Amino acid sequence: MKLFTKYNRVNIIATIATFLVGSVAFYCELYYILGRQLDATLRSEQQEITEYVQSHNQLPEFESTRQQWITAVRSTNPLAKRKICRKSVIDKVDGDRDWIRQLIFSIKVNGQYYDVTVNKSEVETEDLLKLIIMVTVGMIGLILLVNYLINRKLINRLWQPFYNTIDRIKNYRVAVEKPLQLPKEKIDEIALLNDSLNQMTLHVFRDYQALKSFTENASHEMQTPLAVIRSKIEVLLQNDELNEQGIQQLLAIENAARKLSRLHQSLLLLTKLENRQFVPNEQVNMQQVIALKVEEWQDLILSRKLLLNIECEDVVVSFHHHLAEILINNLLSNALRYTPAGGSIFIKLRGPYLQVSNTASLDSLDAEKVFQRFYKTQSAAEEGTGLGLAIIKEICSLAGFDVNYTFEDHKHIFTIYFRQ
Amino acid sequence: MLIIEDELSLNQSMVEYLSAADYICEPVYNYKDALEKIEGYDYDCVILDIMLPGGSGLQLLEYLKKIRKPEAVIIISAKDSLEDKIHGLQTGADDYLIKPFHLSELSVRIAAILRRKIFSGQPVIIAGDIEIDTSGKEVSVNGNVIALTLKEYQLLLFFVVNRNKVLSKNSIVEHLWGDDMDFVANHDFIYTHIKNLRKKIMAAGGYDCIRSVYGVGYKMQVK
Numbered sequence: 001m002k003l004f005t006k007y008n009r010v011n012i013i014a015t016i017a018t019f020l021v022g023s024v025a026f027y028c029e030l031y032y033i034l035g036r037q038l039d040a041t042l043r044s045e046q047q048e049i050t051e052y053v054q055s056h057n058q059l060p061e062f063e064s065t066r067q068q069w070i071t072a073v074r075s076t077n078p079l080a081k082r083k084i085c086r087k088s089v090i091d092k093v094d095g096d097r098d099w100i101r102q103l104i105f106s107i108k109v110n111g112q113y114y115d116v117t118v119n120k121s122e123v124e125t126e127d128l129l130k131l132i133i134m135v136t137v138g139m140i141g142l143i144l145l146v147n148y149l150i151n152r153k154l155i156n157r158l159w160q161p162f163y164n165t166i167d168r169i170k171n172y173r174v175a176v177e178k179p180l181q182l183p184k185e186k187i188d189e190i191a192l193l194n195d196s197l198n199q200m201t202l203h204v205f206r207d208y209q210a211l212k213s214f215t216e217n218a219s220h221e222m223q224t225p226l227a228v229i230r231s232k233i234e235v236l237l238q239n240d241e242l243n244e245q246g247i248q249q250l251l252a253i254e255n256a257a258r259k260l261s262r263l264h265q266s267l268l269l270l271t272k273l274e275n276r277q278f279v280p281n282e283q284v285n286m287q288q289v290i291a292l293k294v295e296e297w298q299d300l301i302l303s304r305k306l307l308l309n310i311e312c313e314d315v316v317v318s319f320h321h322h323l324a325e326i327l328i329n330n331l332l333s334n335a336l337r338y339t340p341a342g343g344s345i346f347i348k349l350r351g352p353y354l355q356v357s358n359t360a361s362l363d364s365l366d367a368e369k370v371f372q373r374f375y376k377t378q379s380a381a382e383e384g385t386g387l388g389l390a391i392i393k394e395i396c397s398l399a400g401f402d403v404n405y406t407f408e409d410h411k412h413i414f415t416i417y418f419r420q
Numbered sequence: 421m422l423i424i425e426d427e428l429s430l431n432q433s434m435v436e437y438l439s440a441a442d443y444i445c446e447p448v449y450n451y452k453d454a455l456e457k458i459e460g461y462d463y464d465c466v467i468l469d470i471m472l473p474g475g476s477g478l479q480l481l482e483y484l485k486k487i488r489k490p491e492a493v494i495i496i497s498a499k500d501s502l503e504d505k506i507h508g509l510q511t512g513a514d515d516y517l518i519k520p521f522h523l524s525e526l527s528v529r530i531a532a533i534l535r536r537k538i539f540s541g542q543p544v545i546i547a548g549d550i551e552i553d554t555s556g557k558e559v560s561v562n563g564n565v566i567a568l569t570l571k572e573y574q575l576l577l578f579f580v581v582n583r584n585k586v587l588s589k590n591s592i593v594e595h596l597w598g599d600d601m602d603f604v605a606n607h608d609f610i611y612t613h614i615k616n617l618r619k620k621i622m623a624a625g626g627y628d629c630i631r632s633v634y635g636v637g638y639k640m641q642v643k
Contacts (some may be wrong), residue, residue, distance in 0.1 A: 216504075219500070220498035233434055237636055238586050
């Protein structure tokens with residue numbers, strides 16, 4: 001629910017309730033005042049009659065109208081006090097049931113008591129009341145409507161800068177952009193929001209830059225000693241006096257150094273992937289990438305007597321060239337590593353997906369753990385870094401692809417579903 | 421050849437390896453000394469590390485380009501990101517090698533650049549009875565032209581540039597197939613290429629100069 005809708009809802013309900021309570025109170029008040037006024041008229045009528053009787057010693061002629069009529073009847077049982085009451089009567093003209101107000105008092109004329117009844121119709125009062133209530137209700141409705149329209153228009157306009165800001169934040173990527181520079185706004189709250197966001201992205205940007213250069217420098221610092229080890233071994237290997245044992249040990253050192261360097265490069269790549277330092281916005285022809293990689297691996301595939309089945313369609317996806325190469329490379333090297341000699345590798349590229357599968361020498365891998373870092377099976381003939389599949393997973397997550405592992409027909413199957 | 425690398429032992433290894441290939445090498449270990457050498461002398465090739473005490477290798481490269489020195493420049497850096505590579509090459513470097521690297525790989529890159537930049541009129545390399553015309557990728561043995569596959573040609577060039585050096589199977593694989601292949605413990609598939617290369621050289625009446633070095637790899641023996 002929008003803030004404005006919520007506010008408006010509360011506002012309208014509160015306004016209507018206030019107006020309702022107010023209207024009822026107003027109605028009662030008006031009714032009371034008008035009733036009193038009517039009673040006052042009745043009393044002044046009594047006064048006039050009393051005065052007339054005192055001065056003339058006889059009852060006056062009573063004029064009768066539709067609104068007011070007076071009757072006098074002889075009474076044997078005079079009232080001690082005047083009596084005011086409300087009664088409903090049938091109107092003689094239109095036959096409607098109308099409310100009247102009645103004042104009854106006793107008066108003595110020439111020693112004879114009369115009960116005088118002054119009747120006054122309430123129709124006029126009711127009409128007035130109706131009119132006043134109608135005008136009031138009309139006003140309330142009008143006020144509500146105008147209020148709603150103003151709020152709607154004004155509030156939409158007031159919130160516009162907020163939505164502009166939100167749009168900018170949504171599209172903000174610290175890996176590719178400079179810190180946000182949101183405009184200064186006149187409204188304090190929005191200005192505060194924008195200032196805070198500008199500040200925040202500036203901090204994030206600086207921290208990010210620091211982290212980025214740290215990982216790169218760390219890599220540099222580690223690769224240099226490794227480069228020293230490898231170069232020293234290479235120079236040592238030129239020595240003719242080395243015996244076989246010495247050579248084997250040197251090669252073992254070299255392998256370890258190379259593995260360490262490889263491991264570190266992989267971890268650095270994973271960090272970069274997690275930091276979203278690549279933006280998958282290039283149009284990459286997957287068929288070409290696969291053809292290129294297969295060409296590179298051809299000698300190895302031939303020497304192992306593996307059968308390679310490629311079924312590729314012309315598929316272009318929004319991706320990153322370098323990452324596409326790493327992805328295909330890791331998929332292929334993984335397949336190569338786990339295919340027994342004489343086995344087959346299948347590469348299938350269709351519009352929505354890429355599938356790489358190979359005949360297995362072992363049982364199914366643990367589909368839950370296969371993409372975890374440093375996941376290793378018991379008997380991989382050639383150990384990798386244990387990061388190849390984790391890198392595939394990270395690359396897919398960055399590009400918005402899905403990747404899964406299944407085991408069917410004694411085949412390991414890796415399928416990557418491209419973003420549609 | 422000026423070798424700018426702050427890591428003392430790596431610098432020494434490069435000097436040792438390249439000197440053995442008859443290059444005259446001068447090592448420097450920091451920004452200030454490097455700047456002095458660049459201003460004072462002319463070199464055929466500069467090997468340049470990026471992170472140096474006292475300044476950045478890229479600043480040196482920019483300076484070199486500003487004063488219009490013709491030196492070939494190879495950057496050696498641990499920074500393996502694509503942007504760094506592109507930045508280095510755009511600033512005017514001729515090649516970019518990521519640490520750690522094989523010295524034989526450095527050597528073959530230097531040779532390629534020198535052929536292109538310095539000996540542009542003479543793209544022919546001669547090693548014993550083998551003659552390689554790098555402009556037309558043509559190889560002749562004892563004057564007889566032999567037909568090689570691309571891999572065999574690259575292999576031969578790698579051997580010739582690093583002649584009289586023991587080349588490990590790893591370094592050969594990395595040079596020819598890239599470093600993605602390094603998980604492969606069994607490098608027998610390069611044996612096929614080497615066998616074919618030797619056959620072709622011998623068929624043309626050449627001296628069988630590629631020897632297997634037990635447990636390590638191969639070596640081209642040329643007088």
